[in-house]
Amino acid sequence: MVVLRLHPLLHKLIGPEQARFIQARSSCDNILVALEVIHSLTRAEGKNAGIAYKIDMEKAFDKSRWSFVVDTLLSVGYPTDLIQLIMNCTSSPSFEVLWNGEVLDSFHSSCGL
Numbered sequence: 001m002v003v004l005r006l007h008p009l010l011h012k013l014i015g016p017e018q019a020r021f022i023q024a025r026s027s028c029d030n031i032l033v034a035l036e037v038i039h040s041l042t043r044a045e046g047k048n049a050g051i052a053y054k055i056d057m058e059k060a061f062d063k064s065r066w067s068f069v070v071d072t073l074l075s076v077g078y079p080t081d082l083i084q085l086i087m088n089c090t091s092s093p094s095f096e097v098l099w100n101g102e103v104l105d106s107f108h109s110s111c112g113l
Contacts, residue, residue, distance in 0.1 A: 002089070005082055012076045066091050 034052075041050050066087065073083045094106045 002082075002085060009076065009078060013072075 037052055041052055044050060069090070070083055070087060073086065074080075078086075092108070094108050096106045097104045
């Protein structure tokens with residue numbers, strides 16, 4: 001199974017601030033951290049005042065090139081056969097849309113994650 005082969009390598013790719021796909025972490029943890037930051041910012045005055053930014057990471061993933069994904073996996077030491085398997089799962093599937101009971105032409109993903 002791909003998941004079991006990836007598990008020992010995940011710590012190289014997923015930082016401590018990320019909550020998804022890590023056992024014993026929850027996306028709710030990040031929500032709580034964000035709420036604490038906002039609370040602190042609203043109470044801060046003068047030199048202690050700050051600013052918070054929200055970045056739309058979905059757009060970053062939409063723009064990722066497949067070659068970047070491969071280069072990243074190679075740089076952290078993933079075996080080439082595993083990278084090929086991952087890329088086959090992410091870059092080669094075709095999709096079909098069912099519209100009003102009619103199947104439209106299939107299409108392949110072209111970029112993004």
